Structures are given as C-alpha cells and as structure tokens.
Amino acid sequence: MTEGNFVDYVKIHVTSGNGGKGSAHLHREKYIAKGGPDGGDGGRGGHVIIRGQSNLWTLLHLKFKRHAKAGHGEHGGKSRSTGADGEDVYIDVPLGTVVRDTETNDIIFEIIEEGEEKIIAEGGKGGLGNWHFKTATNQTPRYAQPGLPLEEKHITLELKVLADVGLVGFPNAGKSTLLSVITSAKPKIADYEFTTLKPNLGIVKYRDFQTFVMADIPGIIEGAAEGKGLGYYFLRHIERNSVLLFLIPADADDIKKQYDILLDELRRYNPEMLDKERIIAISKCDLLDDELKEELKEELDNELPIPYVFISSVAQQGITELKDILWKILNN
Template sequence: MTEGNFVDYVKVYAESGNGGKGSVHLHREKYITKGGPDGGDGGRGGHVIVRGNSNLWTLVNYKFRKHFKAGHGEHGAKSRSTGADGEDVYMEVPLGTVVRDTETNEILFEITEHGEEKILVEGGKGGRGNWHFKTSTNQTPRYAQPGIPGQETRVTLELKVLADVGLVGFPNAGKSTLLSVITSAKPKIADYEFTTLKPNLGIVEYRDFQSFVMADIPGIIEGAAEGKGLGHYFLRHIERNATLLFLIPADSKDISKEYEILLDELRRYNPELLDKQRLVAISKSDMLDDELMHEMRVELDKDLKNVTYMFISSVAQQGIQELKDRLWNMLNQ
C-alpha cells in the first residue's frame, strides 16, 4: 500500500431517506360503492449504515466520495398496500474505525468486528394510511399521516490501526528499516526525520506458519501529547496495539532519557497506554563493539530498572530472530 493511499481521517456527510406518505383512499369495487378507507402506510426511509470490513486497511474509499444519501420510502397505496422501504446505504470501513460527531467531537460508536453494523442516521418512518383513523364516528377519514423526514449529520471517521505490535520512537530511529527487514512491507526509508507520515503495516512471519501484525507509527516528538507536530494523529494509532516496541538508536545521547520522554508523551496522551506490554530495542547496534556494548548494558541496567531491553541491528540482521521470539512470547502470554 502506498503512503498516499493510507487515509486515516476523513469527514463525511450522511443523509437518510424520507418516510413515504400514507395513502388517503376509499375502497371502490363493483357492487361496493362505499367500502370505507383502505389507504396503506408509507414505506420507511433508507438508513445510512456503517459496516465493518476486515479486508479494508484504510479509509481511502472516502477520500473523494464524502456524501452519502439513502433512498426515500415510497408512498402507501390502495388496498392497504404499504409502500416499499427506501434503499439503505452502506459505508464499509476498516476495523478500528471511530465515528465522531464533527460538531461536538463526541464519539458515537466504534467498529471493531467484521460484519458489525451500526445505523449512522435512521430513515424517517412512513406515515400511516387513512384506514388507521377509521372510528365509529368517523367512518370515512379523508386524511393520512405524512412521512417523517430523514435526518442528516456530519461525522468524522478516524482509523486507529489494529496491530499486534506498535513501533514507538523518535523520528529517524530506524522503525521503517526494521519493518522492512522483518516483514514484506516496503515503507519509505530515507536519512531525514519524518520520512514516515502515515502508519505502515506489515505481517511478521513466525515459526510454523504463524504470524503477527506490526505497525510502524510515525515518529513521536516531545510535546506530541499536546498536539505538537502531528502528535494526536500519530498517538491515536498506538491505542489499538497489544504490545509496544520502543525503538531507540544506539547513537542516542541518552537512551534512558529518550525512553522516559517517549513514555511521558504516552502517559500525557492516555495513561492507559502504560498498561500495555513494553519492550525496548536498541537499534543500529552494529556500530557498537563488545566493550562499548558491555558499558552500555551496565548503564542501562541502572537506569532502566524492571524494563526489558535488547540490542538489534536491522541492517546487519543482528538480534532479529530473538526479537521475533520475544514479541511472540509477549503476545501469547
């Protein structure tokens, strides 16, 4: 999937159909001149329905089509015939989509299962035909109910990536390189910050034909929790990951400080993120010799207490299999 096709935030307009009018009709037939009222009910207006689809990974279908309008219900007819319901309109979305009211920013619902359906806007009810209003004192009512108008709304669709492992780190930490090495994904890789502007997903193939999904989340910067840069757009994707893999380059000035800054950004955005399992990987470790790596271990054991860490190199393929093993064990505990 190219980066331009990964759309994770769109605003759309949805309008349901009007209900059909009830019929005002008096039964007429040969030899029956005064058969009484027999006007049928109007049909229900069409709903606009959001439906989960596990085969979709992005909201790219809504990049250019932003208006959805359901069909109107048909009017009632004679012989108590009910009008046909208006045609429903379905909006297929990937799993992990959050639907918000654009004006109030209130979360309306979330779609997390394949085939799950939620009515976004209900169609108007059809009006009742005149036969409903027949009484002993009014045996030929010449009125019926009009159909109820449809509703309209403007909503925002937000996709929170559903992945088993989320890569967390500062820009240019080597997340895209790692993803390209352990999966068949082909993210954009370059030697400058914010090469990745959209999440990339890859399937990690494990032993015995098993696999898990890894997401390369765009780099976090200090102040992201307050929306600095594109903080909120990036951080929301981390909410759906089962395990967080913190990636910090070996040439960082202070590895433990970088880890604390990343952790603090997650804490300020959503404290519940700290309940997730965490693993720290020191990337680009092929530039370290044995002596330097030993010194770093001594420092990290003091600074990163009770935190599991390991050294890896995506380019030199060092520690990659061990990383897969650890992640698999964490996901299946």
C-alpha cells in the same frame, strides 16, 4: 500501498430517507359505492449504515465521496398496500474506524469487527394508512399519517490502525528499517527526520506459519501530545496496539532519558496507554563492540524498568530473539 494512498481521516455528509406518507384511500369498486378505508402504510426511509470490512486498510475510497444519501420511502397505496422501503446506503470502512460528530467532535461509535453494522442516520418511519384510524364512531377516516422526516449529519471518520505491535520512537530511530527487515513491507527509508509520514503495516512471519501485525508509526517528538510535529495524526494509531515496542538507537546520548520522554508523551496523550505491555529494542547495535555492549548492559539493567533487547536491522542481529519476546508477550 504508497504513502499518498494512506488516508486515515475524512469528513462525510450523510442523509437518510424520508418516510413515505400513509394513504387516505377509500375502497371503491363496482357495486360497492361506499367502501371503507383501505389506505396502506408508507414505507420506511432508507438508513445510512457504517459497515466494517477487514479487507480495507485505509479510507482512500471515501476521499472524494463526501456525500451519502439514502432513498426515500414510497407512499402507501390502496387495498392496504404498504409503500416500498427506501434503499439503504452502506459506507464500508476498515476495522478500527472511529465515527465522530463533526460539529461536537463527540465519538458516536467505533467499528472494530468484521461485518459489524451500525446506523449513523436512521430513515424516517413510514406513516400509517387511514384504515388504522377506523373506529365504531369514525368509520371513514379521510386522513392518514405523514412519514417522519429524514436525518442529516456531518460526520468525521478517523482510522486508528489495528496492529499487534506498534513501533514507538523518535524520528530517524530506524523504525522503518526494522519493519522492512522483520516483515515484507516496503516503507520509505532515508537518512532524514520524518521520512515516514503515515503509518506502515507489515505482517511478521513467526514459527509454524504463525503471524502477527506490526505497525511503523511516524516518529514522536517532545510536545507531540500538544500537537507538535505530526501530533495527534499518529498518536491515535498507537492506541489500538497490544504491545508497544520502543526503538532507541544505541548511539543515543541517554537511552533511559529518551525512553522517559517517549513514555511521557504517551501518558499525556492518553494515560491508558501506559497499561499496555512494553519492550525496548536498542537498535543499531552493530555500532557497538562486545566491551561497549557489556558496559551498556550493566547500565541498562539498573536503569530500565522493562525488558530490552539489542538488535541491528542492517546486520540482522537479535531479530529472532525480538520475535520470540514479542510472540511470548502477545500470547500471555
């Protein structure tokens, strides 16, 4: 999937259907001049329903479809005939989609399971026909209920990528290169900051035909939690990941400081993200000779509070060890 085809934010106007009117019909037939009430009920208005689909990875199919309108319920007929229900409209979304009220920005619900269906705009209930109102003292009611009106809403759909492992790091830390090596994904790779503008997903093949999903998230900069850089546009994608893999290049001025800045941005965005399992991958280790690597290990053993591993995506060093550690954490 190309970068331009990854759509993770759309606004839609949804309208359900009106309920059909109940009928006030009176029974008329040859030789029966004054039959009783036999008006049927109106049909229910159509719902607008959000449905989860595991084969969708983006909201691209909704980019140019900004209105969803369900059918109206039909009116009741004679002989207690109930009107047909209005046609329901389904909006299929990828798993991990958050549905918000556009006006208040409140979360209405989230879709996280295959086939999960939730009504976003409920169709109006059909009105009752006049035969419901027949009593001993009012045997020919000439009135019936109108149907209930439709619901209308402006909603925002936000996709939060569902992945087992999320890559976290500063721009140009080598996240896309690692993803291209460890999975079959083909992200854009170049030697400048913010090469990645949208999340990329890749499936990591492990032993015995087992797999897990890794997401390359656009790079974090200081102040991202306040909206600097790409701000919320990528931080929300990290919320769904089970494990956070911090990628810090071996030639960084201060590895511990970079880790602390990244962690602080996540904490300021959502403190719950600190509850996730974390691991650090020191990338570009092919730049280090054995002596430098040993010195760095001694330093990091004292400074880093979580496990770390040396890797080189270009030289294919430490990749198997990284997979082993990630698999072990995911299956604890």
